[in-house]
């Protein structure tokens with residue numbers, strides 16, 4: 001009797017251990033709604049590509065010089081140009097009656113800056129960023145010459161060493177000693193394989209301030225209700241603050257099969273790479289955009305009053321909310337932004353040559369007509385002479401509320417992270433640091 005009972009229990013357990021779901025592969029990040037990309041061909045780039053027949057199958061043969069050339073062109077473009085949609089969003093702030101004067105001031109300055117950068121002499125931002133390149137090589141593509149990673153690195157090297165772009169990367173010699181690599185390498189390079197006969201790329205330059213505003217929160221199922229998620233979003237989005245130069249393209253990701261998948265999705269989402277995702281979930285666990293929550297969080301950011309740096313409505317241009325599958329016992333939530341240096345561009349290589357997404361070469365069309373109203377806006381600026389003693393400057397500044405716009409004239413000494421560390425080191429060693 002006992003052995004029959006054990007047998008029955010074993011059979012039940014055995015039956016429960018196996019799924020009744022049939023195998024069916026579902027792409028984790030399908031992009032059925034991907035918007036059309038405007039392309040421009042790199043002149044003469046057909047010389048880099050040819051087709052060969054391998055066991056009856058046509059394969060695209062790509063010289064690695066094509067990858068270097070595309071990388072160089074892509075990284076150069078994003079240092080100087082922006083997408084039309086981003087510029088349009090800035091121009092729309094100027095037309096919005098609900099935007100604060102400070103929102104409009106920031107938007108106008110960013111548009112002016114975009115016009116200077118489009119001359120391709122000076123970059124759009126002094127922090128010319130870490131080069132991040134993602135490639136997806138079709139299974140019918142073979143490359144010759146240098147390895148793909150080396151070819152991409154060469155393109156990044158050429159861009160940064162031949163133009164007025166800052167080198168931001170520091171290499172560790174040991175745990176505490178570092179030195180600038182002098183060419184902005186290494187780049188972050190992520191290569192994947194997929195179906196197809198094209199080699200697709202995403203080029204991005206991510207500034208330190210913007211990258212620092214990427215956050216991971218390890219949550220639980222308890223977060224997944226309207227009230228908790230709303231409170232969580234308000235609290236965490238506020239902590240981003242304005243140091244990463246808003247207005248932002250903000251991405252909020254709920255779920256993920258791992259912490260790194262969650263954060264990778266944040267980065268791609270903020271770059272608009274995942275705009276073509278479906279807008280509903282599935283049995284198989286595909287990623288999807290939640291459009292309702294995108295609107296809800298956009299409204300939250302508008303009501304926060306932080307605005308585009310000094311109070312107002314435009315903390316964010318737009319929001320992406322992406323929902324991912326997750327392990328039942330964990331719920332990573334990621335948050336990040338693409339800043340006012342909204343630098344990313346798509347590239348592709350196929351049998352017709354090498355192509356790059358067309359960014360806006362003529363941003364002047366987004367500038368407003370100059371009117372008397374603009375003159376009156378400039379009169380609201382408080383002029384501050386920095387050559388006066390610091391005590392006088394502080395007294396003067398204390399007369400104005402936060403969010404007052406200032407025009408500073410005089411000598412400014414600026415020092416960032418490395419200088420801060422040096423100053424602290426000297427102070428802790430009991431040495432005098434002049435001016436502090």
Ligand code: SF4
Pocket residue numbers: 125126127129206207208209210243244245339340341
């Ligand atoms: S946050 Fe963006 S715009 Fe601001 S300094 Fe960094 S890269 Fe430049």
